[in-house]
Amino acid sequence: MRKAIWLVLGGILSVQFGAAVAKDLFDRIDPTAMVFLRLATSTVVFWALARPMLRGRSREDWLVVVGFGLSLGLMNWSIYQAFARIPLGLAVTIEFVGPLAIAVIGSRRARDLVWVALACGGVLLLGFQPEGVTLVGVLYALLAGAGWASYILFSASTGRRWPGIDGLAVASAVATALLVPAVLAGGVGDLLHLDILLLGAAVGLLSSVIPYSFELAALRSLRPAVFGILMSLEPAAAALAGMLVLHEFLTPLQWVAMACVVAASVGATRSGSAALHEPVPD
Secondary structure, three states: OHHHHHHHHHHHHHHHHHHHHHHHOOOOOOHHHHHHHHHHHHHHHHHHHHOOOOOOOOHHHHHHHHHHHHHHHHHHHHHHHHHOOOOHHHHHHHHOHHHHHHHHHOOOOHHHHHHHHHHHHHHHHHHHOOOOOOHHHHHHHHHHHHHHHHHHHHHHHHHHHOOOOHHHHHHHHHHHHHHHHHHHHHOOHHHHOHHHHHHHHHHHHHHHHHHHHHHHHHOOOOOHHHHHHHHOOHHHHHHHHHHHHHOOOOOHHHHHHHHHHHHHHHHHHHHHHHHHOOOOOO
16 A cells, blocks of 8 residues: 555656646747647557557447547646646646535535635635736636546546546547647647657656556555545645746745645545445435
């Protein structure tokens, strides 16, 4: 179990430091083009590993995997737009409202509303000291949270219909194709530089391939509740990456806001786990 925990933590750090590297390149490449490079890299790797079988798939299989791909593309594109406008740690903190909503939306416990209130309070705190915060950046982060929530739902459905990482490979291709018109409209000049291509590929490995591989290995021996609690560290890891790579330092109030969201996520995850073990009334 200890090894699985370290794998999850390694995946979290990989995602956020990959995001920091990507943001550091925004003065040389548009965020949309960077997302395209990230998704294209992961698509190539996942297809090479999975070699998904496409024949014999039902209409429902394709609808689910296309929905998965759309949510994957929306989540990545919108969070990179948020990164371009607000600090990394704050963007991920706000984005985390999406999976938190999924954690509590099916709950029948009134006390779980406390976690919703705590998370909302944390986000609202950001408005009291809006240093480095823009409304557009916040809205993009919220859109990314919605994309993350739909990603979670479609991921579960895709996993039931597509074996292994076949569904993820197909969804990555859908998400990549979705961005092609936007990349072409913005010009492909930046994508012709070898160093940009290599750095974009590195971001794809750090932000998609490595963390997914680590998480997949960890979930073989790690309880979902423990996994969910560990994933609650994403905002803190993003803030750390922002400080070390981008020199983005948050104010004390912004740290408090982040702590509220992290605590709400941990509480909701633990509450959901406890609910699963409660006896069902006759």
